[in-house]
Amino acid sequence: MTTYEGVIGLEVHAELETESKMFCSCAVVDSTSATPNTHVCPVCLGMPGVLPVINRQAIEFGLMVGLALNCEIPEFSQFARKSYFYPDLPKGYQISQYEFPLAINGWLEIDLPDGSTKRVHIRRAHLEEDAGKLTHEGDHSLVDLNRAGVPLLEIVSEADIHTADEAEAYARKLRAILRYLGVNSGDMSKGVLRMEPNISVRPVGSDELRTRTEIKNLNSIRSVTRGSAYEIERQSAVYESGGTVQQATMGWDEARQLTVVQRYKETAEDYRYFPEPDLPVLNVSREWVEEMRANLPELPDAKRDRFISEYGLSRYDASVLVAERAVAEYYEAALNAGGDPKQVANYITGDVFRQMNTEGRDRDDIGVIKLTPTALAALVTLVQNGTINHNIAKKLLEALYAEGGDPVQLVERQGLAQVSDTDVLSQAVAAVLDEHPDEVTRYLGGEEKLIKFLMGMVMRAMRGKADAQIVQGLLVEQLDARRT
Amino acid sequence: MLTDLTLTDAQEKLRSGAITSVELTQQHLERIQTIDPDVKAYLTLTENQALAAADQADQRRQQGDDTPLLGIPLAIKDVLMTKAVQTTCGSRILEGFLPPYTGTAVQNLFDMGVVMLGKTNVDEFAMGSSTENSGYGVTHNPWDLDRVPGGSSGGSAAAVAAHMALGALGTDTGGSVRQPGSFCGVCALKPSYGRVSRYGLIAFASSLDQIGVFGRTVEDMAVLLGAIAGHDPRDSTSMDLPVPDYRAGLTGDVHGLRVGVPKEYFIEGIQPEVEQTIRAAIDQFVTLGADIREITLPHTDYALPTYYLIAPAEASANLARFDGVRYGPRQSQGAMWPTYKATRGQGFGAEVKRRIMLGTYALSAGYYDAYYLKAQKVRTLIRQDFDRAFEAVDIILSPTAPTTAFRIGEKVDDPLQMYLSDVFTLPANLAGIVGASIPCGFDRAGLPIGLQIMGPAFDEPTVLRAAHAYQHATDWHTRRPTL
Ligand SMILES: [Zn+2]
Numbered sequence: 013m014t015t016y017e018g019v020i021g022l023e024v025h026a027e028l029e030t031e032s033k034m035f036c037s038c039a040v041v042d043s044t045s046a047t048p049n050t051h052v053c054p055v056c057l058g059m060p061g062v063l064p065v066i067n068r069q070a071i072e073f074g075l076m077v078g079l080a081l082n083c084e085i086p087e088f089s090q091f092a093r094k095s096y097f098y099p100d101l102p103k104g105y106q107i108s109q110y111e112f113p114l115a116i117n118g119w120l121e122i123d124l125p126d127g128s129t130k131r132v133h134i135r136r137a138h139l140e141e142d143a144g145k146l147t148h149e150g151d152h153s154l155v156d157l158n159r160a161g162v163p164l165l166e167i168v169s170e171a172d173i174h175t176a177d178e179a180e181a182y183a184r185k186l187r188a189i190l191r192y193l194g195v196n197s198g199d200m201s202k203g204v205l206r207m208e209p210n211i212s213v214r215p216v217g218s219d220e221l222r223t224r225t226e227i228k229n230l231n232s233i234r235s236v237t238r239g240s241a242y243e244i245e246r247q248s249a250v251y252e253s254g255g256t257v258q259q260a261t262m263g264w265d266e267a268r269q270l271t272v273v274q275r276y277k278e279t280a281e282d283y284r285y286f287p288e289p290d291l292p293v294l295n296v297s298r299e300w301v302e303e304m305r306a307n308l309p310e311l312p313d314a315k316r317d318r319f320i321s322e323y324g325l326s327r328y329d330a331s332v333l334v335a336e337r338a339v340a341e342y343y344e345a346a347l348n349a350g351g352d353p354k355q356v357a358n359y360i361t362g363d364v365f366r367q368m369n370t371e372g373r374d375r376d377d378i379g380v381i382k383l384t385p386t387a388l389a390a391l392v393t394l395v396q397n398g399t400i401n402h403n404i405a406k407k408l409l410e411a412l413y414a415e416g417g418d419p420v421q422l423v424e425r426q427g428l429a430q431v432s433d434t435d436v437l438s439q440a441v442a443a444v445l446d447e448h449p450d451e452v453t454r455y456l457g458g459e460e461k462l463i464k465f466l467m468g469m470v471m472r473a474m475r476g477k478a479d480a481q482i483v484q485g486l487l488v489e490q491l492d493a494r495r496t
Numbered sequence: 497m498l499t500d501l502t503l504t505d506a507q508e509k510l511r512s513g514a515i516t517s518v519e520l521t522q523q524h525l526e527r528i529q530t531i532d533p534d535v536k537a538y539l540t541l542t543e544n545q546a547l548a549a550a551d552q553a554d555q556r557r558q559q560g561d562d563t564p565l566l567g568i569p570l571a572i573k574d575v576l577m578t579k580a581v582q583t584t585c586g587s588r589i590l591e592g593f594l595p596p597y598t599g600t601a602v603q604n605l606f607d608m609g610v611v612m613l614g615k616t617n618v619d620e621f622a623m624g625s626s627t628e629n630s631g632y633g634v635t636h637n638p639w640d641l642d643r644v645p646g647g648s649s650g651g652s653a654a655a656v657a658a659h660m661a662l663g664a665l666g667t668d669t670g671g672s673v674r675q676p677g678s679f680c681g682v683c684a685l686k687p688s689y690g691r692v693s694r695y696g697l698i699a700f701a702s703s704l705d706q707i708g709v710f711g712r713t714v715e716d717m718a719v720l721l722g723a724i725a726g727h728d729p730r731d732s733t734s735m736d737l738p739v740p741d742y743r744a745g746l747t748g749d750v751h752g753l754r755v756g757v758p759k760e761y762f763i764e765g766i767q768p769e770v771e772q773t774i775r776a777a778i779d780q781f782v783t784l785g786a787d788i789r790e791i792t793l794p795h796t797d798y799a800l801p802t803y804y805l806i807a808p809a810e811a812s813a814n815l816a817r818f819d820g821v822r823y824g825p826r827q828s829q830g831a832m833w834p835t836y837k838a839t840r841g842q843g844f845g846a847e848v849k850r851r852i853m854l855g856t857y858a859l860s861a862g863y864y865d866a867y868y869l870k871a872q873k874v875r876t877l878i879r880q881d882f883d884r885a886f887e888a889v890d891i892i893l894s895p896t897a898p899t900t901a902f903r904i905g906e907k908v909d910d911p912l913q914m915y916l917s918d919v920f921t922l923p924a925n926l927a928g929i930v931g932a933s934i935p936c937g938f939d940r941a942g943l944p945i946g947l948q949i950m951g952p953a954f955d956e957p958t959v960l961r962a963a964h965a966y967q968h969a970t971d972w973h974t975r976r977p978t979l
Binding site: 060282 | 576577583596597599694695698699702703729731732733809813815816817818819821822836856859860
């Protein structure tokens with residue numbers, strides 16, 4: 013049996029969250045909720061006689077992404093018309109870029125599950141305008157052009173990706189960068205970020221390029237991973253059974269978790285590209301590029317490296333914290349409030365994420381949870397100075413997550429402070445030992461693991477507030493005393 | 497008759513209070529009622545709107561407003577978007593279309609208090625040289641109703657020639673203002689590419705289209721150009737250059753002006769009377785003290801094929817939006833593709849379809865380099881011809897068209913013959929330079945002949961000065977057709 017590997021390139025369309033559309037002054041709105049056709053004008057409706065005007069902010073957002081992806085920014089850039097007929101495309105052509113894209117030849121470093129990293133090369137990133145949306149109802153279709161003309165950045169990777177895990181890592185990293193730059197919300201379910209892998213497979217070790225398919229309808233990063241994995245497996249099985257893969261556009265069926273053929277591509281589409289005569293060529297001055305570069309925010313990789321060197325975090329923890337800009341900001345806010353870097357990191361990646369998972373919240377919502385960074389910092393400090401123990405801290409965190417509030421006040425009000433008084437604890441230990449003569453005898457007879465049970469009993473008696481280390485010492489001491 | 501006034505004379509009389517805009521407008525409307533059933537220059541008459549605008553103009557004037565074009569009745573070519581006034585581009589595919597906005601040039605005129613009399617006939621989507629391609633019938637040449645007025649701005653040219661408007665706007669992609677100007681014996685000007693905003697001009701070929709003006713005198717044209725020229729933030733191809741006072745530049749003096757005569761523009765097939773008349777006009781410039789030189793524009797022969805690749809290519813994309821989805825009649829066939837095909841199949845006429853096919857072919861994968869890209873390279877050579885020529889001369893004189901107005905129906909079955917009538921005007925569009933046409937004589941049949949004056953990009957003042965000086969010394973422009 014031959015072992016196959018995937019050859020995957022990702023085509024990503026990111027709507028840019030500019031104030032106005034790519035070529036007119038209509039506002040960019042959430043097209044999944046806005047009343048249809050309320051953010052339109054003659055220009056984005058493709059009325060006769062209208063002309064496009066380039067949105068400078070869209071160019072700047074595109075430059076930011078290009079620079080963040082380590083791209084070259086050519087001095088000469090040009091828009092072109094891409095012609096095809098469809099009712100969601102008002103002009104019958106899309107203003108896009110063809111020969112002279114805004115950014116070329118970049119790369120993105122991705123982190124793989126085994127801890128290694130890999131560079132995925134970026135072929136190009138170019139600007140274009142989004143199309144509208146069609147809704148099919150019975151025997152007719154409705155056209156909503158709110159989205160028509162929204163700036164869209166198409167980011168095309170080289171086919172450097174070989175596994176579904178790599179595809180996922182690339183997708184996550186790219187999404188994080190877009191969100192760090194503040195140019196895209198990353199909300200794939202709303203379609204503002206769309207990822208389309210094109211996939212072929214080949215025997216491991218070969219460098220041939222076989223027929224590829226393209227997957228559409230992927231509305232989450234998880235579906236990018238699963239769709240890619242499914243398609244690699246499907247194509248491998250086709251070859252293994254002596255068949256051939258046909259060039260096709262596949263759709264991801266989320267309910268059944270498989271890809272289905274949308275249409276076969278027999279001939280290449282001819283979009284009849286030619287330079288857009290209504291727009292001047294775009295001269296991207298070096299000064300402009302440098303100004304954009306200087307204004308870039310700290311990006312995930314740089315932030316990760318700083319977290320490692322500045323806060324002494326492990327690469328893994330640092331990577332988890334920087335994966336979402338909101339998490340990194342939350343983390344640093346907690347540090348500013350006086351939290352210990354390592355402990356705060358542990359709580360965020362442990363208990364806080366667990367709470368959010370349970371609630372079904374995305375990690376990027378961390379900025380709006382009731383447990384504030386200041387409260388988390390205070391909680392960590394309470395543990396560190398021995399005011400509360402870890403178990404209490406866990407419960408307190410749950411309470412703060414659910415209700416908010418100040419941990420110091422909660423500890424006082426609910427009397428949660430840790431009991432470290434040796435006399436009090438000594439009495440409690442003695443009482444537990446008296447109540448459990450059997451277990452004491454068995455312990456003394458060699459069943460040493462029973463100390464855990466006895467420990468639990470003391471903790472229960474102390475309503476969880478006892479200093480575990482002191483109790484442990486007292487238990488050993490008093491049990492030894494009962495040996496004779 | 498107030499309709500016999502020139503635009504500038506009417507301005508004076510309005511200013512002095514001798515006439516009102518309402519009187520001026522009414523007389524034009526009356527003349528249109530009498531004459532236009534024969535000429536058919538107008539597609540849509542906007543009588544009520546015109547009278548209301550005239551009344552408003554008179555009120556503004558009473559309040560001391562003295563905006564130059566206040567109360568002046570004009571005709572507007574039906575490829576220019578006018579809010580809530582049917583705009584068809586001469587095509588059935590836009591029948592009944594009421595635009596949601598007014599284009600920049602027309603809006604500028606409206607803001608100045610211009611009175612729009614109506615929208616004039618045009619070859620469908622400005623594709624043609626005779627207005628015979630209009631989806632709404634042919635316009636007749638006021639000098640001989642059996643002949644075409646030229647095109648595609650034939651309706652505007654005929655309206656001005658027949659005194660059914662004091663002036664008009666047209667558009668010129670390959671000669672569509674100058675050639676009908678020549679055929680109808682009126683003054684016509686295609687400004688430099690980028691001089692006038694194209695916002696609201698229904699695009700035929702975006703890199704060639706330019707709004708132009710018609711007048712019965714060069715002075716009238718200068719006033720109209722001044723009103724519509726200038727940068728428009730809505731048109732990124734409009735140039736941010738100051739607009740000179742064109743009228744003030746009409747000194748009547750062409751002493752020492754270097755005038756080029758390109759040998760490539762005096763070719764076989766040119767009507768002998770046209771050549772004789774143009775030669776006589778050149779002699780007139782000698783008399784006026786100009787310095788005449790023979791020049792060469794070596795790539796002239798390639799202008800026609802170059803134009804017929806670039807213009808249809810751009811048109812094939814520009815006309816894709818007419819799909820019946822958002823506006824215009826829809827020939828619903830249930831499913832999407834049959835509906836597209838029926839809507840466009842029935843909405844577009846033969847010449848439009850021919851050019852969409854040509855352009856689609858020229859842009860197709862595998863043909864792009866050989867056709868569109870090659871044409872763009874030749875276009876650069878043609879532009880360089882003019883750059884070189886304008887190092888030695890200030891203006892270039894030539895015939896506007898190789899013949900005078902031809903008979904209706906004479907060339908409809910021979911598109912190539914039809915295309916040849918623009919052979920002298922296309923190069924100016926390809927090069928983006930100024931081109932004007934002014935009356936300079938008549939053939940034996942009494943049909944007008946036009947003299948083309950070309951000048952460097954954005955040197956409208958020199959072209960207008962030369963045209964005006966010629967007109968000052970001659971009276972061809974004062975002759976009017978009898979209707
Ligand atoms: Zn808009």
